[in-house]
Amino acid sequence: MTKHAKQLCALLSLAFIASGTQAQVRIGLSAPLSGPVAVVGQDQVDGFMLALEQSGGKLGGQPVQVLREDDQLKPEIGNQITRKFIDKEKVHAIVGLGFSNVLMASLKVLTDSGTVAIATNAGPSPMAGASCAANVFSVAWPNDGAAESMGKFMQEKGHKRVYLMAPNYQAGKDMLAGFKRYFKGEIIDEVYTQVGQSDYSAEIAQLQAAAPDAVFAFYPGGMGVNYIRQLSQAGLLNKIPNYSVFTVDGTTMPALRNAAVGTVSGAMWDAALDNPENRQFVAAFTAKYKRVPSEYAAAAYDAARLLDVAVRKTGARYTDKKALAVAVKAAGQEFKSVRGPFRFNRNNLPIQNYYAFQVTGSGANPTVKLLGTPLANHGDVYTSKCRLP
Incomplete structure (x- = not known):
């Protein structure tokens, strides 16, 4: 094989590897997974992963890689994780984002990056008001x-x-x-x-x-x-x-x-709610994890289902940050939430x-x-x- 042919093969191999990486939706999932509120974070992880399992390990038909991190309920740790997800891991979306104090420490980084961010346990008032951003959502609740x-x-x-x-x-x-x-x-x-x-x-x-x-x-x-x-x-x-x-x-x-x-x-949710989506969710979660889910698990489960619709809407363009953010906003009108009525308000927080x-x-x-x-x-x-x- 000539030197030129070897170089061409090497380039093709690199292109194949790169295309394979791009064909995988990368999700950063951060939550408190240690300390006295670890149960809150673990329920978010379990709810999100259950929805992924039910969709065959894919979002919108695309294979998924989930990167998990423990924010330890510390704003500075949460900020480091967010930067790592965005700058090093090049994730397409970040889910979880911790308690309000942790989320607020990362809000400017998230907004400036344009990366889709979906909170599953917070909706602090600044994020709902003057600091709202087109790429930052809460599928959980406005705090109050x-x-x-x-x-x-x-x-x-x-x-x-x-x-x-x-x-x-x-x-x-x-x-x-x-x-x-x-x-x-x-x-x-x-x-x-x-x-x-x-x-x-x-x-x-x-x-x-x-x-x-x-x-x-x-x-x-x-x-x-x-x-x-x-x-x-x-x-x-x-x-x-x-x-x-x-x-x-x-x-x-x-x-x-x-x-x-x-x-x-x-x-906004409890296992006692009687609707088809919630009955299915509670039964599946209880069977898999041997415990009754919480509202944190329900919000994270909904986040995965929301992303499934959004990625499907963007198709191959899910790597386009603006396109994915627009699709997430639209998906809020379409996916079936376990909580009942749901849609995003103008500030990307729920109406529910x-x-x-x-x-x-x-x-x-x-x-x-x-x-x-x-x-x-x-x-x-x-x-x-x-x-x-």
């Missing part, structure tokens, strides 16, 4: 959406004096602001605790002394388990009506069991239902029942600040 529904629900229940609690970070502040937007009674106190705090005895003593009509709280993951257990141990769950968001859900119920009985939660659920029953395995839909087809108040068309 579920809290708004509980404010409305508790207002309609006739509570007059309410005590508020949340961890001191962006989502905690958004949640309590959303609650107050719809609850018009007296706020006795508004208490912010440390992120990751495990002992709430001092705060619970203050709550008990305040003697409110009801308490509303936001404590996800392990924080929620500790908060509810300590309320129960103090005997307050039977004395003060307990309302919350992201506190009593699929990630915390296995640990809480009957300690959570009586609590009422606002959410927010439901009220209550833990009922007794014994080791209580059940969750749907109480109603305080807010139907609900958007957010930040869209007016968003510059997207």
Whole structure:
């Protein structure tokens, strides 16, 4: 073989390898996979991977590579992961993106890159408003959406004096602001605790002394388990009506069991929702992972199904960042969400239902029942600040 022929073969081999790489959709999936909220991240991973498995390991008919990273609930780590996904791994989309404090640390990098980003556990108010971007989406919720529904629900229940609690970070502040937007009674106190705090005895003593009509709280993951257990141990769950968001859900119920009985939660999803897509999802998730999914798993499952529609719409052009972002926005109108009604608002956050659920029953395995839909087809108040068309 001549030198020229050898060079030509080498070039053809490189072209083949490159084309093979380009024919694979690369997804970066970041979430907290260690520490007290690891269950929140793991549910997102499991929900996303289940949807991929059901589509034959493909998105839009294209083979997929998923790169997983643990943000450790640290904004600086999340930012490093985002940069790695974009600059080194050249991913076509990033999913997950952690808690609001982690997402906010990467928001400018994501926006500047043009890479499609789909949050499955956050919708901080700046991202919904002035910092909205054409390539950045949340398939989960505006942070305060579920809290708004509980404010409305508790207002309609006739509570007059309410005590508020949340961890001191962006989502905690958004949640309590959303609650107050719809609850018009007296706020006795508004208490912010440390992120990751495990002992709430001092705060619970203050709550008990305040003697409110009801308490509303936001404590996800392990924080929620500790908060509810300590309320129960103090005997307050039977004395003060307990309302919350992201506190009593699929990630915390296995640990809480009957300690959570009586609590009422606002959410865009629960396993108790009765629609064909959700029945299929809950059955498949439970069979595969031997546990009931949470809203985090549902959001990540929806993210994969959304991407499946979007990649199919772009065809070979899924490598075009702008084309994929446009397709994701359009796919929000088309795919069937496990939560029921869903579409993207102008700011790329969901318009969806927010439901009220209550833990009922007794014994080791209580059940969750749907109480109603305080807010139907609900958007957010930040869209007016968003510059997207």
